[in-house]
Amino acid sequence: xxxxxxxxxxxxxxxxxxxxxxxxxxxxxxxxxxxxxxxxxxxxxxxxxxxxxxxxxxxxxxxxxxxxxxxxxxxxxxxxxxxxxxxxxxxxxxxxxxxxxxxxxxxxxxxxxxxxxxxxxxxxxxxxxxxxxxxxxxxxxxxxxxxxxxxxxxxxxxxxxxxxxxxxxxxxxxxxxxxxxxxxxxxxxxxxxxxxxxxxxxxxxxxxxxxxxxxxxxxxxxxxxxxxxxxxxxxxxxxxxxxxxxxxxxxxxxxxxxxxxxxxxxxxxxxxxxxxxxxxxxxxxxxxxxxxxxxxxxxxxxxxxxxxxxxxxxxxxxxxxxxxxxxxxxxxxxxxxxxxxxxxx
Amino acid sequence: xxxxxxxxxxxxxxxxxxxxxxxxxxxxxxxxxxxxxxxxxxxxxxxxxxxxxxxxxxxxxxxxxxxxxxxxxxxxxxxxxxxxxxxxxxxxxxxxxxxxxxxxxxxxxxxxxxxxxxxxxxxxxxxxxxxxxxxxxxxxxxxxxxxxxxxxxxxxxxxxxxxxxxxxxxxxxxxxxxxxxxxxxxxxxxxxxxxxxxxxxxxxxxxxxxxxxxxxxxxxxxxxxxxxxxxxxxxxxxxxxxxxxxxxxxxxxxxxxxxxxxxxxxxxxxxxxxxxxxxxx
Numbered sequence: 001x002x003x004x005x006x007x008x009x010x011x012x013x014x015x016x017x018x019x020x021x022x023x024x025x026x027x028x029x030x031x032x033x034x035x036x037x038x039x040x041x042x043x044x045x046x047x048x049x050x051x052x053x054x055x056x057x058x059x060x061x062x063x064x065x066x067x068x069x070x071x072x073x074x075x076x077x078x079x080x081x082x083x084x085x086x087x088x089x090x091x092x093x094x095x096x097x098x099x100x101x102x103x104x105x106x107x108x109x110x111x112x113x114x115x116x117x118x119x120x121x122x123x124x125x126x127x128x129x130x131x132x133x134x135x136x137x138x139x140x141x142x143x144x145x146x147x148x149x150x151x152x153x154x155x156x157x158x159x160x161x162x163x164x165x166x167x168x169x170x171x172x173x174x175x176x177x178x179x180x181x182x183x184x185x186x187x188x189x190x191x192x193x194x195x196x197x198x199x200x201x202x203x204x205x206x207x208x209x210x211x212x213x214x215x216x217x218x219x220x221x222x223x224x225x226x227x228x229x230x231x232x233x234x235x236x237x238x239x240x241x242x243x244x245x246x247x248x249x250x251x252x253x254x255x256x257x258x259x260x261x262x263x264x265x266x267x268x269x270x271x272x273x274x275x276x277x278x279x280x281x282x283x284x285x286x287x288x289x290x291x292x293x294x295x296x297x298x299x300x301x302x303x304x305x306x307x308x309x310x311x312x313x314x315x316x317x318x319x320x321x322x323x324x325x326x327x328x329x330x331x332x333x334x335x336x337x338x339x340x341x342x343x344x345x
Numbered sequence: 346x347x348x349x350x351x352x353x354x355x356x357x358x359x360x361x362x363x364x365x366x367x368x369x370x371x372x373x374x375x376x377x378x379x380x381x382x383x384x385x386x387x388x389x390x391x392x393x394x395x396x397x398x399x400x401x402x403x404x405x406x407x408x409x410x411x412x413x414x415x416x417x418x419x420x421x422x423x424x425x426x427x428x429x430x431x432x433x434x435x436x437x438x439x440x441x442x443x444x445x446x447x448x449x450x451x452x453x454x455x456x457x458x459x460x461x462x463x464x465x466x467x468x469x470x471x472x473x474x475x476x477x478x479x480x481x482x483x484x485x486x487x488x489x490x491x492x493x494x495x496x497x498x499x500x501x502x503x504x505x506x507x508x509x510x511x512x513x514x515x516x517x518x519x520x521x522x523x524x525x526x527x528x529x530x531x532x533x534x535x536x537x538x539x540x541x542x543x544x545x546x547x548x549x550x551x552x553x554x555x556x557x558x559x560x561x562x563x564x565x566x567x568x569x570x571x572x573x574x575x576x577x578x579x580x581x582x583x584x585x586x587x588x589x590x591x592x593x594x595x596x597x598x599x600x601x602x603x604x605x606x607x608x609x610x611x612x613x614x615x616x617x618x619x620x621x622x623x624x625x626x
């Protein structure tokens with residue numbers, strides 16, 4: 001079943017700027033969909049349109065079987081977690097959680113039970129009578145999620161909820177969000193600019209750029225078969241090497257280096273190579289090593305191949321590479337993009 | 346270096362205290378002498394021993410044309426004026442700022458600047474039309490007439506506007522998702538958040554209201570609406586002919602007129618400073 005349908009939705013501001021240029025996405029029951037893209041790509045606008053905080057210029061949003069275009073946020077059966085938590089600073093945690101239910105006219109006994117349950121689920125039961133200012137960042141984050149959970153919504157909307165936390169806590173909360181969403185089996189949209197968050201959390205990723213969808217797919221699809229240069233460079237860390245190249249009968253030519261390759265493509269292309277899918281060996285194209293970065297488990301080798309900057313990732317176990325190495329890659333690891341349109345060939 | 350700096354700072358501060366408090370202390374000390382001594386010898390230093398006598402006379406003596414006006418009555422009038430003035434200003438300016446900041450109507454900015462422009466038109470400039478309006482409404486000699494024309498406040502609106510603008514927008518959005526309409530948002534979120542701000546503005550406005558002189562003088566001819574600030578003048582005026590003016594009572598009245606605003610500031614001082622320098626967010 002489909003929880004949410006976004007049908008050809010557009011957002012145009014009065015000054016003519018188009019933030020979202022016709023987006024169509026479905027979110028299935030219990031699915032966690034991540035909207036990812038650089039800042040200004042329209043991902044937050046899209047989320048806020050689902051929440052009802054932004055008007056919809058064109059198109060239709062359908063939530064749990066009814067069109068919600070003209071409904072107030074409170075009537076849409078959604079719950080949102082904000083980047084800065086947006087907890088009411090003058091209310092205790094308990095009141096923060098209960099406020100929405102109170103406004104809906106839920107009976108008091110039911111509110112108490114829901115708040116208590118959410119508190120226990122999120123391990124904030126002991127803080128229920130504190131104010132948000134007395135809580136740590138992670139605890140505030142949990143309260144913000146608790147406020148979403150007690151509403152028992154059709155869909156959770158997360159607007160970069162982890163970007164105010166430090167790196168360590170972020171990893172921990174990421175797992176908790178994933179766990180929680182699995183347990184509640186509620187659909188969710190999660191907006192982030194962090195591709196690691198997107199890869200780890202998502203059932204499906206929607207990559208947005210300039211208000212348009214570049215690609216929709218599972219994390220592994222997006223990683224292993226990027227549909228455009230933009231997706232290829234955005235997903236994966238370190239990013240994919242994108243090298244202007246020329247494909248002829250003899251093979252693929254990068255600068256003054258030609259490597260034999262078995263492919264049907266011909267002419268000017270952009271060659272995409274994941275750093276972790278290129279091997280350093282005895283034979284292959286010569287690469288002059290410029291900088292080596294040790295990251296502990298892996299090692300990044302930066303160098304110049306046929307006049308182009310290239311980055312490779314290899315296990316840190318082996319000896320450090322010499323100044324001149326030979327690199328090779330498997331034909332199936334080479335991605336070809338149209339040099340002009342940027343689309344996958 | 347550091348020590349000499351501290352000494353210098355203290356000298357400057359103490360000098361300020363002396364300049365501000367010196368006249369007050371002299372007025373207080375003089376008020377404890379009897380009026381004959383004051384008339385003969387001028388301002389006094391030290392205690393004259395008539396403290397209780399003078400102050401209880403000022404508070405309880407029935408004076409004025411009708412002989413019904415006591416110090417207590419004037420104190421009550423002053424408190425009504427000060428509190429009504431401050432609360433009225435807070436209510437009106439908060440509502441105005443709420444409309445300007447949170448409701449996107451076309452003329453919001455324009456309206457704000459029009460309100461702001463009224464700063465250029467203080468009461469003294471528009472006193473004749475104001476009097477005319479109040480007179481026609483039949484509000485002369487009433488608390489309503491005393492307070493109502495004074496409660497529109499550009500300063501208050503400006504302060505609240507700046508404060509509301511500093512409240513993160515996500516809070517409004519969270520409240521909208523939680524089903525809070527404009528009224529609920531105002532009462533459940535905005536007012537509690539503005540607590541310290543309200544306290545700060547209350548203090549400032551209470552003192553301003555308390556010190557009103559020109560408007561009450563014009564508005565109230567009935568002695569039972571006289572405020573303390575007017576009473577000071579009244580005492581000096583009552584002494585006609587060969588009588589020596591009751592300097593001691595006038596000074597005592599002046600000191601008494603200063604006590605309530607001073608108390609308000611001392612009591613609310615912490616909230617006042619909090620309201621001006623920090624926000625609970």
